[in-house]
Amino acid sequence: MGLALFQMPLPKVFFTTKPAWPVLTTPQTKPSIYRTMGPGLCFLATAALICLLSRHALAYECTITNPRVEYMPCPAMGIDVASPRFGWIVECASTSSIHTAASGSSSPNSKGPNGAGTPVRGTYQQAFQIIVTAADADGAVVWDSGRVESMESRHVVFGSVGRSPQAALSSATAYDWTVSVWVATDVPRKNVALEGRARNVAGKKILKVQDTGRRTGSARSQAMPAARFVTGMLNVTHDLSGAHWLVAKSSGQNLCRAPVQVGDVAVERAVLLVAGLGYHVASLNGRRVSDAELESGWTDYERRVPYSVYDVTGLVRGQGAWNVLGVALGNGWYATWGGGEPSRVRKTFIAKLFVNGKEVLASTAATRAEKKGRGEGDGTAVSSERGADDALWVCGEGPVVYDSLYNGEVFDARRASRVQGWDTPEFKIDSHWDFAMIAPAPPPGKLVAPKMPPVRRVAELPALSLSEPAPGVFVVDFGQNIAGRVAISLPRTGTGNVTLRHAEVLQHTGITAHPVPGMISTDNLRSARATDVYMYGEGQGPDGRSGRGEGDVVVYEPTFTYHGFRYLEVRGYEPRLSDVKAVVLQSDAAPTGNIEFSDSLLNQLQAAIFWGQRGNLMSVPTDCPQRDERKGWLGDAQLSGEEVLFNFDVVATLIKFVRDICDTQNEVGQIADTAPFTFGGRPADPSWGSALPSLVFYLFTATGDTLVLQEFYPYLVKYLDSLLVAAEIAGLANLYKSYGDWCALPGVPMCSPHLTGSFSFLENVRQMAEMAAALGKTQDEKIYLAYHQSFTRAFHGAFYRNGTYDNGVQTCLALPLWAGAVPPDLQESIADKLVRDLVETHRYHATTGIIGMKYMLEVLSRMGKTDVAARMLQQRDYPSFGYMLTNPHEPATTIWELWNGDQAGPEMNSRNHVMFGGSVGGWLYKFLGGVRAGPASLAAAGYREVEFAPPLGTCMPLTKVSTSLQTLQGRVRMDWELGPCEEASPPWSSKELRPSTNSSKSSCRRLLTSILIPLGSRGHVILDGRTLAPTSPAFTVHIDGVDVLEASLEPWGLEVLQATDSLVELSLTSGTWMIETLFEVNAEAASLCDTDTAFSLSPRGGGGGYSGGMQDATGAEGVTATS
Template sequence: MNEKNIYAPYDLRCQYVREPLGLDSKRPLFSWVLKHDDMGQFQTAYQVIVSDDPELIERGQGNMWDSGVVQSGDTANVVYNGKELKSRTRYYWRVRWWDKNGDVSPYSEVAVFETAFLDQSDWRAKWIGNGSDQVFEAQSDGFKPQQNYQMRYGSLFRKEFIAKKPVKSARIYISGLGYYELHINGCRVGDRVLDPGQTDYKKTVLYSTYDVTGFLREGANAIGVMLGNGRYIANYGYGAPCLIAQLHIDYVDGTDDVVVTDDTWKVGDSPIRENGIYYGETYDARLEIDGWDMPGLDDSNWDNAVLVDAPGGRLTSQVMPPIKVCKVMQPVKMTNPAPGVYIFDFGQIFTGWVRIKVEGERGQVVRLRYSELMGDDGMLNFNVNRTAEATDTYILKGQGVEVFEPHFTYHGFRYVEVTGYPGTPALDCMEGRFVHTAVEPVGSFACSNDLINNIHKNIIYSQLCNLMSIPTDCPQRDERMGWMGDAQLTAEEAIYNFDMAAFYAKYLNDIKDSQKEDGSIPDVVPHYWSIYPADPAWGTAYITIAWEMYRYYGDTAILKEHYDSMKKWVEFLSSQEVDGLVNYVHYGEWCTPGSIPPKHTPREITSAFYYYHDVLILSEIAGIIGKYDDQKRLREKADKIREAFNKKYYNSERHFYGNNDQTSNTLGLQLGITPEGEEKAVVENLVKHVVEQADYHFDTGIIGTKYILDTLSDYGYVDAAYKMMTQESYPSFGYMIREGATTLWERWEKLTGSGMNSQNHIMFGTVDAWLYKDLAGIKLGKPGWEEVIIKPVIPKGLKHAAASTKTIRGVIKSAWAIEDGEFTLEVAIPVNSKAKVYIPELWENKSLSIEGKEGPIEGFGVKDTVECGRKYYLVELGSGNYCIKLK
């Protein structure tokens, strides 16, 4: 064996996370990525070893699990199948692989995962609260009539304890509802914010695990916890904020101690007074208590915490990426439109808050108000916030330069209004803190058209702004809910750009928690707004996201886990059938140009479409997990729905769907709905509408927009799709940018009054997947990227496009350019994947060459193929980096 050619696996992950701290899965999933010098390589076998002894694993021994040599190409979602795992235990694992030649790699570097509490009985801590009935009221949201929000003032909890001996290791397991901030011995622990992730707390409560070994010292120690409201408020059916924490200390001599929350903890008033997601935060620095999180404080005047009822949900380890301050933003401009009023402009809409430096007298009140818009008078336009007060208030303690940033709120904004500032603020007195779920970026896209690049940038910002432990609709107003329509539509786009696996695994559990006995699920998950049953175009998120997890991450375990609940959803839809279709609808084709509800598209056609979609996809899922009777029955059901759909919505004489609108025809062309042989005629009607009636503009809402560009490209109308994406007049993405948008709007129109006019919604961001799949040409072939399709479209006027995305198997790249009569396509295919590469036949009688790492590749097989009137050269390639030239 030439050991230089085959490398040890790398990027080892457990439950999609690198070296997770605090798993509560008894059979976690493993994955790894491969590297090989040779081209066309793939895995034929692997061996995983797991040990609870670091010395054994270094010697290549797995005393917990040795899979042996498994003849398999799987590099992702390999299920642990060893001895029973124990709670609070550190495990070490490695993997090696065999290539197509039978050569074996070295073992990987040692990776680690650590379990938290595998059984609820491991929890010895009690839920505690501050026992106060004092509340404040903030304005309610404008979506559903209800009383104003009743919330609690912030609280401080503390507990002193003695570490009797030198500490070997220490872990704390903690959840504070709604949000908490953890301190030990005067230091903030971790960089998580707005923790834990949002759930239905009556079903699931997430807890986090921290390694606090370095925070403890032999002798006296203290834990301090700040607690705020978050979503854990009475209006959503919950109690007062509460806390549970359990600290395990392992000493060098092998003994241990446990510190738990109980009624011996002390509780006091926090400098955080009013606080809420929509409200903002009031912080009175005069109430700060020096040393509140340190040992030795005289807390005799503090009250004892009270034991409170548990929220009801199962305590579950939070595996998905936490929310963090992911980027620091600098203001680009400051104005002074009125005496004592200062407006800071960050030049970009984002989510989070600002950190401000201020020096003044004790009791001075500084207010920060946030908005996405500025009015013509130079003052902020707060209409987009609706009833969300979005105001942070800082009351100075009067001790030199003071620094403030909020703890338990967030805002969507570009502009910040500052009033009450002592003196005149400088531009550098504040910085923006861009806050969102810290998903790993995995994708990149760029092309020769700057407008397209700016659209992509705006989509990225909108997507990140709306990842806040749940996929939200918007970040600025009195809403910020987990609307499932937005979630399902943008799933593919999000996966191309970010590592979404752990995030979506959590959200699928949220959906499952929301399901009623009759199988219905709500429009909003978690169901803080109880809107049942979901519009079928929203409820499809359950099946769609699970399906995308399988398609893009190869995760069959998640299909098995959720199958019964997804089946109940489909059965609920079936119970609503009328003439073979589901016709009830809440929203339909939402936010078409000039309208909120559908303007041209039949309202119920989207419900009928997604009924067919869900039944068809569930039949596929049933087959994948071995439910063959269900597969047959569901497939037969799907065929009947398709027949009913065509009977009601298809004009077989004139070959169009619905009202011959863009969305109806686009939906009719999905999933094999159109009668065989009649697709071309339907496409021609679609294109005629795009060209003649819409002048190459979108006339779709959020649903049609997702599918229309792919559909046009798939049927050969690439130039029409490209023209739609490069328009700068209304309605278009270019129009938004022309009018100053730095994120995506909720509406196609520029609206700055009250109502539905968010400047930062992600639901139209679905088009970003088209940039990857068609303009750059990276398409999924077989699930889990076992097969990659590289098939760039070449619209007139575009000179080059490039994209890459880091998949579960490694990085895939496609970059093409046309220059001086030569077409160049650079392709990277990861080890263990195969690719079908389609090279557009741009010129007659041209030569085709392929170069790999070692130079020209001779004897490659080329097939001529024609698809939708376009000629391609088709080349099948294995892993490696290639440069393909047509000249």
């Protein structure tokens, strides 16, 4: 066994649960001796730490992965804060069978839930050591924290713990960092926070367990392989001295270059800083410095101007050789009028190149005297045949003769051949080039690094079909609606133009008066032309395919634009299917979540939500990627905030966007409804402005980082103050509004926008109270709780009339229930009205808009009606998401803007809009998957506590759901499977399944749940059967062959928090768990599952202890009516 362990690759470490003696070594050296301690032998080899112990020993291996700086994966570029945050993930898996049961016996089945290769229960990071060094030949240590006793691995601030830094970080410098950790395994102690919550639920029994507090293992890992980060400008005024914003002589000159010698030295490290507005592509010696696209992102340039940082160590030539730095410029958002046309604002850039820590090149314009001294006439034009030794910035016309985000790009192949190699030392500039000039009106905003992953090419899709619906018109279908561009292989020589038009849909009778089958429809793009043109020019050679070889082909892909499309129309050239591919662009946020259902339509829905979100992560979270809009609408961002944090690694992206929102805040605290603010209104509709506190709240819940709260708290206070003043002056019934429950079902009365705005205001006040508590601002917490209590009562008084809220549509009923504005004596009645309207009146179809959809789903689940909500999502006829995905006219691959998108007019009819998908996507994970982050408290946020609540409904239309999340703590997973008790027991079950006690009136069900809890976290399992109509069952819960509700001592690492006949709550330590739950449902009630009858409508409890929302009219959580 020992020999096999040596073969494991670095960085891994093996531990054992016995004995408790630490075995320590530095990452750089091996121990000089082997030590024998107690009954076993522990020794460190190059590959791993091995512990060979007694026959009851448990061996496991740990790895350190996912290094991050400021929430960006390493290598992280552009860290412009003096004390950045470091993060990593530790994962441990067993290399032997695990002791699980209270008796101490190990699992006999190595393939079972606790066999070899599975995560180890009860492990946690006990301590860490971070070492930061300069990324040069010397490798000087900047900070060695020493051993720091801490479980924190998500956001450790540079220099904040352990030893003080040996030196401060420097600007424009590359650093390497590594971390070693000590990992321990404990029998878990009782979780005080969870017990406290359990005690607050009346009538629930809290079971005590034996708590030995026994620590059973501790050892140190090998160091993580070095990860890199590169700083930006830590002192902008100092770091930019000597550099200027430059512009070209004419607007058509979009290529700028400058030569530079770095001296007779070897290049150890080189860092380039560039801000090119609107977009830029930087290159050195003919090679792009990065694979990033549409750099440097989008901000309000009056407030903040983004710049990019590149590690160009491998591109700069030393030893006296010449280099050429090139900057190609596009219009982007900076130089664009409304409608997408280039504006009179000139494209501009600023740049600096540092080699070995010294500035070697800056964006400076030569004086007129310097130019004339070189024989340049009037000092503006460049004479012919100048070489690399003219170390001045010059600009010339590139092949991109027109670029617009909305309208596309025009590329001139003749120019491309004329400037071939323009960014190399060998290129000779001629009279087509002019000296760059200092910008007369540089952008006023402060230069900042975005500190978020840039837009990149994240996928390529092949063409699926090619047709010719009209002579000379070719249409390509990529099978998926995306945001991005097309790369097309064309003959190198040809005549005329090749025109590429992009569209989401094909013409059909629902949207086109006289459709031509197979032709694209672009009406819903409004003024956006979404057209790219490749210009050959006359007399360039023959057209067609003759003599076509690898050297005869050029691949054209636009540079400074993107489109939202599924279909491509090609004119001027007959392509082959293999000539064309779609390039998917996205802010490079890796997918982090995955959820799969036993229902194909729900899988299709999740895929559409995923692709819709992917298409709307483009430096900012946008509403749509195709028409003349593509704005950072706050309403869309608020509704999709939870969903996008489940599906993608967007913490850094959302932090940047919250800064964009804060940039829109005026002196009285009001914010705009889009960010960056180029369109829309201010003050924002409260349901749109809700994005500011909501996104900060979601970020804290996902990260547990109080620095996020601290940064934005002053803006949140100011915003809430503006709303509080408006609410006190006008009252909730007249609170200002703009949009309301946007895109509600046509033909159904709209819920009052005053009600939806007031609801969002109440929700934000509740969030503020929780965030104030997390920051220790006790007085603020009390103030916001008092406000919430007062305005909750005012909400009921403003909108309750004639036995319902406002006009009684689904949104108007769901929002008061969520907000806790419904008095206890009315809760059953309002809940019944909501479910009956959904089930009986509209036969499982929603009538809501984007706001009502999100909260109606959550209210249904908190009422125990997840099965009802799931069945609603499974409908395939209009109006439904299933109709969008399966209708005969244009089956969708992303979620529409409108319920009736296949029939509505083109003025506002996007086929890829994030708002509805965002409203549904978070619910899929939290309630159908049953996985969600713990409450927004210091102890639980950031997935330190993970809640697992598999849905238990009488009419649950699913049999299996598998959910997986990559969190900052590590991988979280739950698979649940629901079936009849008659099925065979799993091999790890030690008991016979209990038969039904009364087969005529009840039916036995079995829920099998597999759970993975990351290292250092605890799981809070909620098995809530209080709504299994019409009577509650008696649960039997098996874990590791033990009936945990009857055993005198629970399995190792488990604690029963509370148990009744219909509600069981467990606290589990980290690792893998398999749970078998047996319960009964009423057969008579189950027989109604295939009907449109709303049975047993009364809500029971508040979701088994799940925090947030569903409060009573006094603001006290967890109190709801029961029948």
